[in-house]
Amino acid sequence: xxxxxxxxxxxxxxxxxxxxxxxxxxxxxxxxxxxxxxxxxxxxxxxxxxxxxxxxxxxxxxxxxxxxxxxxxxxxxxxxxxxxxxxxxxxxxxxxxxxxxxxxxxxxxxxxxxxxxxxxxxxxxxxxxxxxxxxxxxxxxxxxxxxxxxxxxxxxxxxxxxxxxxxxxxxxxxxxxxxxxxxxxxxxxxxxxxxxxxxxxxxxxxxxxxxxxxxxxxxxxxxxxxxxxxxxxxxxxxxxxxxxxxxxxxxxxxxxxxxxxxxxxxxxxxxxxx
Numbered sequence: 397x398x399x400x401x402x403x404x405x406x407x408x409x410x411x412x413x414x415x416x417x418x419x420x421x422x423x424x425x426x427x428x429x430x431x432x433x434x435x436x437x438x439x440x441x442x443x444x445x446x447x448x449x450x451x452x453x454x455x456x457x458x459x460x461x462x463x464x465x466x467x468x469x470x471x472x473x474x475x476x477x478x479x480x481x482x483x484x485x486x487x488x489x490x491x492x493x494x495x496x497x498x499x500x501x502x503x504x505x506x507x508x509x510x511x512x513x514x515x516x517x518x519x520x521x522x523x524x525x526x527x528x529x530x531x532x533x534x535x536x537x538x539x540x541x542x543x544x545x546x547x548x549x550x551x552x553x554x555x556x557x558x559x560x561x562x563x564x565x566x567x568x569x570x571x572x573x574x575x576x577x578x579x580x581x582x583x584x585x586x587x588x589x590x591x592x593x594x595x596x597x598x599x600x601x602x603x604x605x606x607x608x609x610x611x612x613x614x615x616x617x618x619x620x621x622x623x624x625x626x627x628x629x630x631x632x633x634x635x636x637x638x639x640x641x642x643x644x645x646x647x648x649x650x651x652x653x654x655x656x657x658x659x660x661x662x663x664x665x666x667x668x669x670x
Contacts (some may be wrong), residue, residue: 403550406457414449446526447534454538454546461554476553481605488654489608493615495647501587501620503638509634516583523582527586528621540621544613551576551593552600552609569597592616595648602659 462570465472472478508517528535551572559568577586596609 401455402460403589406460407453410453410456414452418445418449447530447538450527451534451542454542458546458549461549475539475557477557477600477604477606478551478553479605479607481603482659485599485603485605485608485655486611487550488651488658489599489612490615491647492599492651492655493612494619495651496592496595496612497616497619497623497644498608498640499644499648500592502637502644504584504588505632505637505640506634509637513584519582520584523585524625532622532625535621540618544617545610547576547579548596548606548610548613551579552596553606556597556600565601567603569594572597587652594645595652598652599655602655604659608655 427576465475504517507513526537535667555575556568556572559571563571573590573596576593576596577590580586580589592613596612599608599612
């Protein structure tokens with residue numbers, strides 16, 4: 397919990413400082429051009445810069461974590477499991493990341509169309525819109541690549557490794573997944589992030605590497621950022637949503653089976669031989 401609190405403090409401090417700097421730049425630019433400075437204008441300008449703030453937050457968080465490990469003279473590669481994984485695991489990670497998105501997208505769309513949890517969907521939209529709208533290239537870099545990498549560094553790296561020293565594998569996977577869900581600060585995201593966190597944690601446990609989880613997370617976020625922009629809403633019917641759920645479910649279970657069967661530990665091999 398100490399590390400998670402540190403991450404939250406970094407996020408708040410960086411966001412606050414960055415917001416003040418951006419607001420000052422807007423005010424100075426407006427005054428130099430003879431325009432009036434108003435609070436709403438400053439808020440809108442800061443809002444339009446949230447993707448940049450998001451990138452700064454994540455980079456500073458990652459650098460801080462790595463510095464702490466260096467100062468403590470810990471082996472970053474071993475402690476955070478930056479260990480190369482085989483090609484099959486990486487392919488499975490891509491399939492699993494896309495399958496999770498298909499399932500989540502289908503389920504959430506049907507729930508939203510039914511008018512359920514409308515207030516919570518509105519909260520999620522309000523939370524995500526500042527960092528998912530605007531320049532697509534920046535969105536891909538921030539939400540699709542940097543965000544997933546840093547979140548995996550925190551939850552499947554730092555927090556997972558801390559928990560596994562004190563708890564069983566099962567409880568480690570569950571606790572880190574719940575913390576990952578709570579980190580998203582709204583009901584809808586927290587629910588599916590927790591479920592996704594369980595799969596990410598399981599992938600790290602079986603593969604003994606953080607890289608499949610990183611790739612899985614990146615694929616999931618890229619799919620959620622890019623596919624809705626490319627596919628016309630008119631062709632996404634209830635039937636398509638149901639197909640998404642079915643395909644996603646098949647993909648998830650097939651991927652779990654492959655991860656389990658293709659990553660047998662020494663202990664498991666001994667049990668099989670006995």
